[in-house]
Amino acid sequence: MSMKFFRKICFVATLFLFALPMVAATIDGGGKIEKKVWQDSDPNKENYFNNRRALVGPGCMINSLFDGVEVVSGTKDLQNLCNDDLDDYATIPALVGATVVASPIISVKDNQHYYAGGTEAGFVICAKSNVSILTLDLANFYKIQFLKDGETVGDLQPISTGNSVTGLGLSLLTIPGSDQVNKLYTATAPGNFDEIKLVQCGVDAKVLSAINIKYAFVGKAREYTITNNKENGISKYAEEQGRKTFTLDAQGLKPTHTFGDLLNYDNLIDEDLKNSFTVSAVLKVGSSLPVTVVAKPSDGKEAFPAGTEVGFKYNSTTVLDLAVGDGATLVLFDKDNKEIDSYPISGKVLGLNVIKASKDGEVVLRAPKDFSAVKLVFPGVLDLKLGADKVNYAFVRMAPDAASHHCPINATSSRDVSGSVNQFQLQHNKNVEVKWTVQSYPEGAADVEVVPTSGLVSNLSLPGKYVFRATAADGCYEETTLNYAPTYIPEEHGVDILVNKEGEKPKYVLSDKFGGSLIQIFDGIMNRSAILTPSLNDFTYRDPGVSLVDNVGLVGIKTADGSNFADGLNGNTRAFNGKMKVGFVVSAKATGLDANVLNLYNIKLYNKGKEVTGDVTTHWDAISAGLIGKEETRKMCLNVEVPAGCVFDEVVLYRSGVLSADLSQLNIYYAYVADAEADNATTNPIYGAQVVSTNNTNASIDFANTKMVQVANIGNGYNELSNLIDDSMDTYLTLPLGVNLGGATISVNMGKVIDKGQQLVMVTRKLALGLGVSLGEGLKLTTYLNNEKQEELTNWKVLGADVIGSKGDSYAVLNPTKSFDQVRITPVDVVSALKNIQIKGFALRTDMNDDGTLNGDDLLVLDEDKTLTVTKSYKNARMLLHRTFTKSNVGAKGWNSIILPVDMTAAQVKQAFGDGVQMAKFDCLENNWIKFSTVVVAGEDVVLHRNTPYIIYPTKEPGNYSYTIGGVTKIFDDHVYVANGINYDDQTSNLTHTVNGTGMTYTGSYSNPTAVSKNSYMFSKGNLVHTNKDHTVKAYRCWLKEDAPSGKMLMFSLDGNGLDGTTGIQVIEENKQNTNTGIYNLGGVRMNTNNVDKLPKGVYVVNNKVVVKK
Structure with a gap:
């Protein structure tokens, strides 16, 4: 039993099907980049990083914010969390409705790296020194959740403040010039991760204020003591930071020895980190004894860079009793022992940085400038207990590295460029100064160049890929690939488009059964042969005035030799061995369509005139989408999936349901067969994107x-x-x-x-x-x-x-x-x-057309319905001429006037108007004869010159065409002539052009409408009409007019031949209502007979037409 297997059809939109950019897969990778797992525990293993990473830069981002809990207003400055500035911060409101279990606050993800389990990670929190959150027992109210690819890794992890080189992990970092103090929320990952999420557990009055987050981080900070300790001292610093050798010194009041100072400060810099120097060894009103540690590099540079955290480890009972506002002061010096500045540390912060049980503490400052020496003093101490306050050593903690960095160059995205231009303007972020350079080009195209400052590319010539680089001052760069003059061959991508190629024996013919057989083809389809032409923008369409019956074929295609569509066709080497997609590319108005549209059409396959049976799967998945015009008309593909091994030599598009008004205009462009299992335009909507x-x-x-x-x-x-x-x-x-x-x-x-x-x-x-x-x-x-x-x-x-x-x-x-x-x-x-x-x-x-050409820039559109306004220059463009040529009264092709703003060679004229096209140019008016002479359409030179009026006898039937420029798509229904390789320069300054002959002028116009005064001679329906009233004409038309009206009847001559020649052009009077049917000579005298045969040789006017009697 024959299976009616295409009752439903896959109605899928197409982004101008088979029109693919050529850049994505090879230029930017196009595919997913593998993320490597980084670790900071073993320098001998791969992907080792030796310093804390701030999760900032373009590869890191906020990935989630809250999770549906009640949010207090006040979230702001989220952009600060992942930018390169480690000082600014995002403000996150407290979660009043947070639960004891977990209420997520915010997460940060590294899109480019994974990190190994066991790695420390967390957030840098900042607050004013007197804010209660600094004293909060973090373990009770905050935890960290680790994630990988969006999935949780282990359970919520408890918060700590991390360990440091001092072994304390209590550092509150003071920022010079700010009242903010940094605090670390740190946890250890139970497994590999790429995202960390801060979670609030429960509510306390102390957390009801907003929390400020500077950035997230992964890994341990690289820390060194400014001592001679071999494990983490200055020699280790020099080795790992790529510096030369250092020597150390320790002094009191300043980096150099103070006269009279007999104290020994060597314990501050020796190898034993347990040694110390007592700053309260002598009772002194107003301050403690100052201590200064000096690092002297042999390379002559400053010892430590700006951004380094520097501090001291000490042991004190006094500090715990300091009042708010007192505390410590750190003073930085440069390599020349000059003081940079002094920085007070509040007593509140100082107190929070001491472990009460052991009395060990830290004082830490982030250096705003490069430095080589640091001094510590407790200036506000009035009652030091002798021997109770000791300083062990100074230390530095390196500023975190950025997980990713890239200047926002924002260079032009890689793209295809039409071969109609030889210049291209590359763009970039105007706030980033860059230098453009040429990186590579096709062989033989070495003349290409780019202006370093502006990015203007010139001398694009040969098809292929041209690569340009924009480099910023810090070495960051971006590359842009211009794929110049690309071509697209569907067969190379698993798709056969079923059209015949010019100059080759036809592979495909139209289904021709119009009733009385299994295949019934509707005869109300216009321009049916367009579906087989190589112009993929030409189309056949349904005559809106003719109603459709159910289950009738609209159009069909079959192989000319009866071969199987799945096999190599007429020498075509491609054969489809697996599942196939068979369909038609069409367009229809989209307004009002819904799922029931699948009942409107189906596709049937035949072999030797019999319907094919077998299992067929219809598809509902969209493969792509696109626009074809302001009327919301869209190009789509209607297809079905055909099982492997199916033999068929004919494909027919059927109408199976009642058409709505919006589907009354259905344009059918072409049919195709595609590999359903390959990655191509029919299976992947962003194939090549x-x-x-x-x-x-x-x-x-x-x-x-x-x-x-x-x-x-x-x-x-x-x-x-x-x-x-x-x-x-x-x-x-x-x-x-x-x-x-x-x-x-x-x-x-x-x-x-x-x-x-x-x-x-x-x-x-x-x-x-x-x-x-x-x-x-x-x-x-x-x-x-x-x-x-x-x-x-x-x-x-x-x-x-x-x-x-x-x-x-x-x-x-x-x-x-x-x-x-x-x-x-x-x-x-x-x-x-x-x-x-x-x-x-x-x-x-x-934005590429179906035929592999780019939309817009390479299309020169000359539309008779619009005045010429094109000011842009074109090179090797495709010209679309929308010009309606009239035919003679008997329906035959006829002579028409034409003027164009471009030069055309003989080959281009033949391409547009047919191989047998004829052309003629105006010479003069002589003895009442309007004389034209033939233009030979042959050779390689220009035969149609721009801005010159001609007459033309086209032999090629015009087609339809759809095109897109500036995002607006238009469909020309019929009367379109196409030529390639056209050059154009701005011709809009003069829209009217003339050719002068003795006594007469031939005028052409690019304006719509153009006024033509009466007593002119206009070509219409194969004749030359002498007008008796004013007219208007559309663009790209011409007319003749005597310089001084003679009142005589004029005749037309081509190459000296008059009415008995081959032109068939007669000069007729417009709308003469002569009731007298007599015969007149050219002087207006009526002859005595109504029978031309009885008249002598001469020229006469019979029924308003000129007749020559021989």
Whole structure:
């Protein structure tokens, strides 16, 4: 029994199917980059890092904020948490509703590295020295959760303040010039991780104030004592930091010896860290004895860099009794023993840095400048107990390294460039000074150059990849690859497009059964042969005026020799051995479509005229999406999956349901067969696209412009923000939609400048919006360049989602008209049909046509319905001429006027208008004859000169064409002529051009409309009409007019031949209503007979037409 196996059809949108950018896979990797596991425990093992890493820079980001708990207002400055400035901070409000179990506050993720289990990690908290959170028992109220790839690693880990070289782990770090004090919240990872989350457990009055977080970190800080200790002293510092040898000295009041000072300070710098110097050995009113430690490098540089934490370990009972505001003072000196500055440490901080049981303590300062010596004094001590206060040694703690660093160069994203241009303007962040250089180019294209300061590329010539580098002052760089004049061969990507090639024996023919057989083809389809032409923008279409019956074929294709479509066709080496996708690329208005659209069409396969039986799987998953015009017409592919081994030689698109008004115009472009198991345009909607990610484009979340609000229907706060900019399209971020969002916004830095010639694709997870609901109603996207607003886009069109309710991923496409480097996603108030949306990420596509040519810049469009306004120069462009040529009254092709703003060779004229095309130019008016002479359309030279009026006799039937420029797509229904390799310069300064002949002028115009006064001669329906009233004409037309009206009847001559020649052009009078049917001579005298045969030789006017009697 024959199985009607295509009752439902896969209606899938296509991002201009098979039109793929050529850059992603080879330029930026395109795939997911493997993250290595880093460790700081064994320098002999791979991926060892020897210093604490601050999780800052473009590879690190806030990944979650709260988790649905009640949030107190006050969250601000989130952008500070992962930026390069380790001094600023983000403010996080306390969680009043936190539970004893766990209430997550915030997490930070490293998108580029994993870290080994056993590694320390945590957060740097800052607060004023008198804030109660500094004295809080952290273990009772905060814990740290480790995660890897979004999954928890072990249980919540208790907080500690970590161990240090002093063995105390109590350091409160004082920051000069600030009233803030740093405190560490540290935990040890139970397993490998890439994310740490701070969790609040329970509520205490002391934690109800906001918490300030400077940054997250991983690993131990690299610490050294400024002593001669062999394990961690100055020699170890010199070795590990790449410095030459050091010598140490210890003094009292200053770095050099003070006259009269007989004390021995060597215990401060000797090898034994238990030795000490007593600063209260002598009773002294006003201060303790000062101690100064000096490091003298042999390389002549300062001993320690700015940002280094420097301090002393001491033992004291007195410090615990110091009043707030008293305390210690640290003084820094440079290598020339000059004082840099003195820095007071509050008594409150000093007291918190002492262990009460042992009386051991630390005093620590972060050095604002490079230094070589440090002094400690307790200036406010009035009642020191003799021998009770001792200093052991000084130490330094290296500033943390950044986990990632990259200057925000934001160079132009890698992309395809049309061969119609030889220059290209590269862009970058204007706030970062860069130098552009050429890195590589195709063989033979060494003339290419780039202006170092501006990024202007010139002398692009040969097709291929050109690589340019933008380098910042610190050595950071980004590279941009321009894939110049790319071509796309579908067969190389697992797709056969079923069209015939010019000059070759046809491989395919149309299905030709119009009834009375198993195959019934509807005869109301116009321009049917267009489906087989190599112009993939030409199309066949249904005549809207003819109604369709059920179960009728719209168009079909079969192999010319009866061979199997799955085999190599007529010498085509490709053969499909596995499952296949067979379908048609079409366009139709999308308004009002829903899942029932699958009942409107089906595809049937035949072999030798009989319907094929077998198992067939239909697909609901969208493979891509796109726009074809302001009318919301979209290009789609209708396909079915065919099992391996299926033999068929004919494919027919059927109509199986009742068409709605919006589907009355169905354009069918071409058919295809594809490998269903290969990665190609029919199976992967972003095949060849460049994923926007940290690794590919240096993408990041811009928290300065990200606004988060608590929304009831999301239920879990903002989790997995990194999923927006990772390399995977399997992960997603849930974004709330609906009312009362309060301006919630997610801002994404692209990391590159995206040019207007690229499409931005948003991938969403299982999005089903329902009938009549547009994603643009619920989601607004605003683009920015250098933080300046560019455009607001809401014209998201999701085919396969809002159209058919796809069960798979959905793909929304935007065609921006302006360059941008940032997008901000803002949910807006919408109907209840739109709730949460799960966004998997973004990708960039080059705006390329189906035939492998780039959209926009390489298309010179000359439209008779519009005045010529093109000011841009083109090189080797494709010209689309939309010009309606009239035919003679008997339906035959005829002569028409033409004027074009471009030069065309004979080959280009033949390409556009047919191999048998004829052309002629105006010579003069002589003896009442309007004389033209033939232009020979042959050779290699220009035969049609720009701005010159001609007449032309085309032999090629015009086609249809769809094209996109600036994000707007237009369809020309018929009357389109195409030529390639056209050059154009701005011709808009003069829209009218003339050729003067004796007594007559031939005028052409590029304006629509153009006024033509009466008594002119205009070509129409193969004749030359002498007008008796004013007219208007469209662009790219010409007319003749006598310089001084003669009142005589004029005749037309081509190459000296008149009415008996081959032109068939007659001069006729417009709208003469002669009731007299007599015959007149050219002087207007009526002849005495109505029979031309009885007249002598001459020229006469018969029924308003000129007749020659021989």
